[in-house]
Amino acid sequence: MLVGVSRETSGSASGDTSTTASRALLVAEALVEVAGSLADEFDVAEFLHNLTVRCVELLGSTAAGVMLAEPDGRLRLGAASSGQPWVLDLFSLQEVQGPSLDCCRSGTAHTNIALGGREASAVWPEFAQNALAAGFSTAQVLPLRLRGEVIGALNLFHARGDVLGPDEVALAQALADVATIVIVQRRSLEQSEEERGQLQAALSSRVSIEQAKGVLAERWQCTVDEAFTALRGHARANRLRLSELARQVVDGEFDTDGMRPFRPRKGGGN
Numbered sequence: 001m002l003v004g005v006s007r008e009t010s011g012s013a014s015g016d017t018s019t020t021a022s023r024a025l026l027v028a029e030a031l032v033e034v035a036g037s038l039a040d041e042f043d044v045a046e047f048l049h050n051l052t053v054r055c056v057e058l059l060g061s062t063a064a065g066v067m068l069a070e071p072d073g074r075l076r077l078g079a080a081s082s083g084q085p086w087v088l089d090l091f092s093l094q095e096v097q098g099p100s101l102d103c104c105r106s107g108t109a110h111t112n113i114a115l116g117g118r119e120a121s122a123v124w125p126e127f128a129q130n131a132l133a134a135g136f137s138t139a140q141v142l143p144l145r146l147r148g149e150v151i152g153a154l155n156l157f158h159a160r161g162d163v164l165g166p167d168e169v170a171l172a173q174a175l176a177d178v179a180t181i182v183i184v185q186r187r188s189l190e191q192s193e194e195e196r197g198q199l200q201a202a203l204s205s206r207v208s209i210e211q212a213k214g215v216l217a218e219r220w221q222c223t224v225d226e227a228f229t230a231l232r233g234h235a236r237a238n239r240l241r242l243s244e245l246a247r248q249v250v251d252g253e254f255d256t257d258g259m260r261p262f263r264p265r266k267g268g269g270n
Helices: 011-036 042-059 087-093 099-106 118-123 125-131 166-220 224-237 240-251
Strands: 063-068 075-080 110-114 138-146 150-156
Touching: 042 063, 042 075, 042 150, 042 166, 063 087, 063 099, 063 240, 075 087, 075 099, 075 150, 087 118, 087 125, 099 110, 099 138, 099 150, 110 118, 118 125, 138 166, 166 224, 166 240, 224 240
Parallel strands: none
Antiparallel strands: 063 075, 063 150, 110 138, 138 150
């Protein structure tokens, strides 16, 4: 049997206040980590792992994990609070069967799943059997969803048959939303950086081509259009990238005599 992180259950007002304060602090720390996602050195994998640990601490789960959806619809494990083999096996299994797969397809949360119940056994037989064998009795699966797009699912497993109340389910969904915001934000930043890199590469290529046209036009005493036609024709005939051939011409790394389609005009160079 797995040993979970217990929630404080003191009946006193001071105990309740302490629990509430601790929970608020953990939520605040999670939000601070979200703000940190804007930093260049931010590590998404580490953030997701920390988030799963927060889920265990805040919701009394025995284990937690984040499954992420690939562009082709397949799921992969993004992070888990536990590295125990039987826990990781449950996530691997959900790549082909389980509530995470259904959650990502429908965008619907599955809460307070009784793993030993008839419904779980009928819908996800292998998953339910393996989860019970791992010592879990209930589970929660909540979508990582933003503007109708589901990018993954947050999994919570309980070994004591815990049932989450409406407030706890809302908190779990809020943590899933936090993960969603961070992942989408990072993907957006990475895409912007990639697009800027592609734009810069295109501009650099254009500069090299323009410079090569000028070099050839001066060397051959021809027009820049004639120089470009020769440059492009040689690149196509030899299956070379035009920008790379242009760079070699500008840097003097390429013998241009062999690509000249005409004799230079009087007074021309090589």
